[in-house]
Amino acid sequence: EERVQLRITNPFENKTPVAIPAFKVMGSSAEEQHLAQKAVTLLQETLAFTGYFRMVNPEAFLEDPSQTGITEQDIHFNRWRSSGAELLVTGSLTVSGQAIIGDFYLYDIFRQKSLFGVRFRGAGDPETNLRPLILKLADKIMVTYSGKHGYFGSRIAFVSTSTTGTKEIWASAFDGHNPVQLSRNNAITLTPSWSPDGTKITYTSYVKKKPDIYVQGAWAGARRDLVTAKGTTNITPAWLPDGKNMAASLTIDGDQAIYLLTEKGKIRKRLTRKWSKWGIDLSPVFSPSGDRMAFVSKRSGTPQIYVKHLKSGRIERLTFDGRYNTSPAWSPTGDQIAYAGFKEGNFDIHVIDARGGRPMQLTRNTGDNETPSWSPDGSLIVFSSNRRGSSSIYVMNAYGTDQRQLVSLPGEQTAPVWSPNLTQ
Amino acid sequence: CTKKAVEVDPTAEAAAQEAVTETTADDAAAADEAARIAEEELMKKEAAARAEALSAFENTNIAFNYDSSAIQDSEIANLEAKAEWLKENPGVRITIEGHCDDRGTTDYNLALGDRRAARVKAFLESLGIDADRMVTVSYGEERPLDPAANEAAWSKNRRVQFVIR
Numbered sequence: 403e404e405r406v407q408l409r410i411t412n413p414f415e416n417k418t419p420v421a422i423p424a425f426k427v428m429g430s431s432a433e434e435q436h437l438a439q440k441a442v443t444l445l446q447e448t449l450a451f452t453g454y455f456r457m458v459n460p461e462a463f464l465e466d467p468s469q470t471g472i473t474e475q476d477i478h479f480n481r482w483r484s485s486g487a488e489l490l491v492t493g494s495l496t497v498s499g500q501a502i503i504g505d506f507y508l509y510d511i512f513r514q515k516s517l518f519g520v521r522f523r524g525a526g527d528p529e530t531n532l533r534p535l536i537l538k539l540a541d542k543i544m545v546t547y548s549g550k551h552g553y554f555g556s557r558i559a560f561v562s563t564s565t566t567g568t569k570e571i572w573a574s575a576f577d578g579h580n581p582v583q584l585s586r587n588n589a590i591t592l593t594p595s596w597s598p599d600g601t602k603i604t605y606t607s608y609v610k611k612k613p614d615i616y617v618q619g620a621w622a623g624a625r626r627d628l629v630t631a632k633g634t635t636n637i638t639p640a641w642l643p644d645g646k647n648m649a650a651s652l653t654i655d656g657d658q659a660i661y662l663l664t665e666k667g668k669i670r671k672r673l674t675r676k677w678s679k680w681g682i683d684l685s686p687v688f689s690p691s692g693d694r695m696a697f698v699s700k701r702s703g704t705p706q707i708y709v710k711h712l713k714s715g716r717i718e719r720l721t722f723d724g725r726y727n728t729s730p731a732w733s734p735t736g737d738q739i740a741y742a743g744f745k746e747g748n749f750d751i752h753v754i755d756a757r758g759g760r761p762m763q764l765t766r767n768t769g770d771n772e773t774p775s776w777s778p779d780g781s782l783i784v785f786s787s788n789r790r791g792s793s794s795i796y797v798m799n800a801y802g803t804d805q806r807q808l809v810s811l812p813g814e815q816t817a818p819v820w821s822p823n824l825t826q
Numbered sequence: 827c828t829k830k831a832v833e834v835d836p837t838a839e840a841a842a843q844e845a846v847t848e849t850t851a852d853d854a855a856a857a858d859e860a861a862r863i864a865e866e867e868l869m870k871k872e873a874a875a876r877a878e879a880l881s882a883f884e885n886t887n888i889a890f891n892y893d894s895s896a897i898q899d900s901e902i903a904n905l906e907a908k909a910e911w912l913k914e915n916p917g918v919r920i921t922i923e924g925h926c927d928d929r930g931t932t933d934y935n936l937a938l939g940d941r942r943a944a945r946v947k948a949f950l951e952s953l954g955i956d957a958d959r960m961v962t963v964s965y966g967e968e969r970p971l972d973p974a975a976n977e978a979a980w981s982k983n984r985r986v987q988f989v990i991r
Contacts, residue, residue: 569968590968593933606936612963613936635940635964638933651937653944658937680895680945682937698934704893705934726893728931742931749931772931816932 412801417456418547421487422446425504426468426494434497437528438468441495441504441536448540448554451577453781453799454547458487467492472507479514487511491543502528506539508546517546533579553778555824559584559594559603559620560786560795563813571605572815573620576777578795578808582622593638593817596620598645600822604629606637615639615650617665620821630667638685643692649673651684658682660697673710677701687732687739689756696720696730696739696756707741709756720754723761729773732756733780733800740764740774740783751785753800764802773816776800778823784808786816880990883911887985888946893930895941897949905946908988909953919959922946923987927980928967939964946986961991 422442427434449455462485470476472492482490493506502524508517522538524531537554544552559573562583571594574581584603585591591607597620604617607626614631618624630636633653641648642662647670651660654669655676660683662670673695674683682700689695695710704725710717721727726744733740739756742749743763749770752761765771768789775784780800787796790807793814798805809815849857888901897905912918924943926935943962951957972979 592936608968613966634944634962635936637936653940656944658940680941682934682941684937685933705930726930728934 412799412803414453414799414801414803418454418488419458419486420449420455420489420491421458421463421482421485422449422491423460423463423466424468425492426472428494428496431497433528434495437497437502437532438495441493441532444533444536445491445540448537448577449543451797452544452552453804455489458485462486468494472505473519474507474509474516477509479509479511482509482511489543489547491539493539497528500527501525502531502535504535504539508543518542550779551823553820553823556600556778557620557821557824558775558784558795558808558818559596559821560809560815560818561592561594562811562815565813571603571618572811573603573821574809576820578797581809581811584620584622584624585618585626586623587616587626594819595640596819596821597641598643598822600824604639604641604648606639613637615667627665628667629665630663630669632667632669640686640688642688643690649686649688649695651686658684660684660686660695673712674699685728685730687730689732690734690736694756696732698728698730707739709739718758720756720758721761723752727752731774731776731783733776734778735780738780738800740776742772742774742785751783751798751802753783762802764798765805768805771796773818775819777820784818784820786818879911879914883908884988884990887987888942889981890942890984890986892927892980892984893938895924895938895945897945905949906953909950909955912950912955912959919991920961921989921991922960922962923969923989924962924964925969925971925983925985925987926967927983928970928975929980930967932966935966936964937966939966942986 422445425438425441427438446457464481464485465478472494488511490509490511493504496503504522507519510517522535524535541552541554553576556576557573559571561569562572563569568588569590570583571585571591572581572583587607587609589608591605594603594605596603601620602617603620606613607616613635615629615636616626617629618626635653637651639648639650647662649660649662651658656679657676660673662673683697685698687696697708698705699708705728706719707721707727707730708717708719724743724745727741729742731740737756738753740753743752749772750766751764751771751774754761769787771785771787773786782797782799784797786793793816795808795815795818796805797808886904888904922943924939926938943964947960947962970983972982
């Protein structure tokens with residue numbers, strides 16, 4: 403039957419030009435100047451990170467709102483149009499003791515009008531409050547621009563090697579800011595996955611000298627609880643969208659098969675049948691509505707990705723290109739699955755329609771690119787790459803452009819997984 | 827019961843005495859010493875043989891093809907030698923470790939490593955080794971013997987390894 407063709411046009415190609423001139427500072431202290439500059443830089447980086455915007459070069463600016471005024475009657479729209487801007491952000495910052503106050507305006511240059519004027523106040527230390535305040539502004543700009551909230555409260559967990567030869571789970575902010583170590587297992591720890599409410603992480607760890615499944619709060623040093631150690635190999639845990647039950651690949655019945663189980667390790671039922679005593683089924687991930695499960699199976703002789711319709715039990719094979727396709731990730735919009743496929747000597751990230759079709763290859767000729775994971779709105783994909791020698795975490799948009807490194811830490815970073823969007 | 831004198835065949839008696847050689851006290855001591863040394867030599871040799879068999883058991887790994895957990899024909903002799911050694915050392919319990927080369931993906935290799943260890947255990951069971959003596963564990967691609975990225979290293983890393991518990 404006619405296979406659905408993936409959208410070819412890439413909305414991230416022509417980016418909306420945004421002008422973000424220096425913010426006005428009420429006082430004249432060096433600290434305020436420094437904060438104002440940091441605010442502008444962070445807003446530029448955050449909007450550019452989304453892939454929808456590009457920053458107009460400040461040298462092209464023909465007006466300085468921090469001197470001539472930031473409100474609508476001060477703005478000369480034709481000057482900003484000739485500098486190539488379609489959107490303009492102006493702002494002023496006031497730092498008073500233990501609070502920082504920001505007044506911001508967003509202007510539509512073509513329609514020559516303000517889209518919003520807003521005040522954000524951050525109580526407490528201005529330095530630490532600047533980032534949450536600017537991310538709130540960035541989110542308001544995203545809602546105005548695209549009608550959808552941004553994901554600036556989300557985080558990215560990943561595996562990082564330690565100097566002692568073990569692996570632990572780390573997490574950074576969505577843009578790689580402030581990576582911190584979450585697990586303290588002092589053992590090889592792999593395959594992290596977030597709970598739907600973003601408060602917990604589940605993973606496989608060799609804490610008891612064999613691969614077992616644990617759950618831990620998503621903050622540094624949170625307590626670790628065992629989910630199950632029943633099989634010889636208990637791996638690739640994932641929550642169902644309902645946040646109550648989980649699925650994982652266990653060897654409790656001879657083969658390596660996927661089971662539905664509770665967070666306490668109570669087995670509910672088998673989700674994949676035993677097609678061979680030596681069978682391998684693993685890496686379950688669920689569609690946002692929870693009606694389907696994608697997973698990796700060797701039932702056709704090589705590791706391929708399959709989709710199981712949970713109500714009817716029907717299983718379809720999804721990937722036919724190449725002899726090794728693993729690490730499926732279901733996009734939050736529900737229509738696509740990203741995965742790592744091995745072809746011509748390397749692993750690369752592909753996306754395919756969740757109903758089947760021709761895959762689209764997103765990375766190429768850049769070493770091994772593996773373990774993709776979607777941003778909460780499905781616009782970006784984070785993945786691991788060894789293009790610079792040792793593996794580290796990269797991000798790109800859902801069409802494969804704007805690829806860049808997200809986190810730079812010593813050792814090797816792998817298996818990135820994007821959390822749901824949490825309110826900042 | 828009737829008491830009956832045990833009759834000794836005179837010729838046997840004579841033959842036995844004939845066999846007794848007369849030696850001096852020194853010679854006797856030397857002979858004992860030589861016997862003791864020979865005895866010690868033998869024990870040392872046996873201990874060495876046992877140590878060699880142990881190291882052979884622990885250091886010869888079972889090799890696998892890429893992305894496969896099937897027991898290759900070329901490895902059957904190896905496995906039979908393992909079973910032999912286990913039978914000669916009934917008290918020993920072992921861990922069977924499953925390993926992979928790092929070209930696959932981390933998660934899948936954890937499963938593949940498990941399948942390799944499980945198939946070796948099943949094969950040894952078929953050779954008469956009691957399942958309770960054997961525990962399996964998979965390390966996937968986490969413990970390469972040779973971290974290099976070439977076929978020689980990969981083939982070495984695609985292995986099942988035996989560890990005495």
